[in-house]
Structures are given as structure tokens and as C-alpha cells.
Amino acid sequence: DAKTTQPPSMDCAEGRAANLPCNHSTISGNEYVYWYRQIHSQGPQYIIHGLKNNETNEMASLIITEDRKSSTLILPHATLRDTAVYYCIVRVWDSSYKLIFGSGTRLLVRP
Amino acid sequence: DAGVIQSPRHEVTEMGQEVTLRCKPISGHDYLFWYRQTMMRGLELLIYFNNNVPIDDSGMPEDRFSAKMPNASFSTLKIQPSEPRDSAVYFCASVQRGLDTEAFFGQGTRLTVV
Numbered sequence: 001d002a003k004t005t006q007p008p009s010m011d012c013a014e015g016r017a018a019n020l021p022c023n024h025s026t027i028s029g030n031e032y033v034y035w036y037r038q039i040h041s042q043g044p045q046y047i048i049h050g051l052k053n054n055e056t057n058e059m060a061s062l063i064i065t066e067d068r069k070s071s072t073l074i075l076p077h078a079t080l081r082d083t084a085v086y087y088c089i090v091r092v093w094d095s096s097y098k099l100i101f102g103s104g105t106r107l108l109v110r111p
Numbered sequence: 112d113a114g115v116i117q118s119p120r121h122e123v124t125e126m127g128q129e130v131t132l133r134c135k136p137i138s139g140h141d142y143l144f145w146y147r148q149t150m151m152r153g154l155e156l157l158i159y160f161n162n163n164v165p166i167d168d169s170g171m172p173e174d175r176f177s178a179k180m181p182n183a184s185f186s187t188l189k190i191q192p193s194e195p196r197d198s199a200v201y202f203c204a205s206v207q208r209g210l211d212t213e214a215f216f217g218q219g220t221r222l223t224v225v
Contacts, residue, residue: 043202043219044154046214096159097159100156101156103153
């Protein structure tokens with residue numbers, strides 16, 4: 001699975017959009033981009049995933065560049081409860097489904 | 112479904128004792144994963160099962176660690192003997208095979224070995 005690079009920390013103001021970048025320059029054509037987050041002391045929680053098209057759900061939007069070498073997770077209106085570590089993971093859809101976590105981005109939402 | 116259930120939530124044990132962590136995956140899920148999380152090493156995949164069969168245990172740190180899945184609704188992670196460096200939060204996750212699939216994680220077991 002391709003490696004990902006994320007900034008170690010970011011912050012944003014409550015109510016504003018949080019844009020979390022992820023670089024995955026060695027991504028292969030059959031690898032998906034997944035985003036999970038981990039709120040303090042809890043298990044990781046799935047947010048969203050995509051292959052090449054932009055995706056949106058009730059939690060967030062995922063923007064994947066045309067060359068697929070990077071992506072951005074967007075939390076449109078961040079709340080204090082969005083303070084967490086966000087993990088960008090690249091994975092081939094195959095029979096394993098295993099997730100290899102990097103160090104992620106620690107997002108702090110300020111009041 | 113109540114989600115992935117892990118027990119106990121907290122475990123404090125003395126060095127050298129046997130520790131057993133338990134996990135009940137979501138019904139119908141055919142993959143089960145065990146992770147360990149520490150400040151130093153982050154989230155590490157220890158082992159995973161498919162249809163109760165261990166597929167990849169390359170992340171298991173030592174022979175002191177063992178995992179079993181006797182049936183589709185139960186898995187254990189055992190450490191014998193335990194050591195202080197095993198102190199961590201252990202997470203279990205389950206997945207149902209499919210294209211649009213996601214992993215569901217339990218709340219974890221915080222293990223402290225003194």
C-alpha cells in the first residue's frame with residue numbers, strides 16, 4: 001500500500017471549514033483513499049473514502065486531485081467535537097481490508 | 112447491532128501474569144483485526160482473521176502474544192507472560208467484505224502492566 005504524508009497538527013476556529021491535506025504521490029490506480037479519525041481515548045471512526053471522484057457524506061467531503069497524488073478532507077463547519085487525530089490511509093481494495101495507520105494530523109478546533 | 116464489543120475496558124496486572132483480552136465483532140462481519148496503540152508507536156496492526164482463520168500475524172511482537180478466533184462471534188488476544196512494555200490500548204475492529212466497506216472499531220482495552 002502507498003505511503004501517505006500528513007501535517008502533524010493543524011487548528012481552525014469553530015464554525016469554520018477545516019481542510020486537512022494528505023499526500024500520496026505513489027498511489028496506484030486501484031488504491032482507495034480512506035479517512036478515519038480518532039477522538040481522544042476512543043477507537044478510530046470511519047469518515048469517508050474515494051477512488052478518483054470527489055465524495056461527500058454527512059460528515060465530510062473528500063477532494064482528490066486529478067492525478068490522485070493528494071487529497072483533502074474538508075469538515076465544512078468544524079465544531080469542538082471534531083477535535084481529533086485524522087488519519088489518511090491508502091489501500092488496495094482486495095481481500096485483506098487491513099488498515100495501516102500513520103501518525104495522522106492532530107486537529108484542534110478552537111472556540 | 113451494539114457494535115464491536117471489547118472486554119475488559121481496563122486491565123491492570125502484574126508483570127508475569129497472563130492477560131486475556133476479548134472481542135465480539137459485529138454480527139455478519141467476516142474480518143477481524145487486533146491493533147495496539149502506544150504513544151511511541153501509534154496504531155499497530157497485530158493480527159487479522161478472515162472467516163475465523165488467521166491470515167497475517169506478522170505484527171505480533173513476540174511469542175508471548177497469541178490470538179484465537181474459535182467462532183465468528185468471539186476472539187481473544189492473550190499475553191503470557193505480560194511485561195510492562197505491553198502496556199497500551201488494544202483495539203479490535205471488524206469488517207464485512209464488500210466494495211463500499213468500512214472498519215468498525217471497539218472502544219479498546221487499556222492494559223497496564225506493573
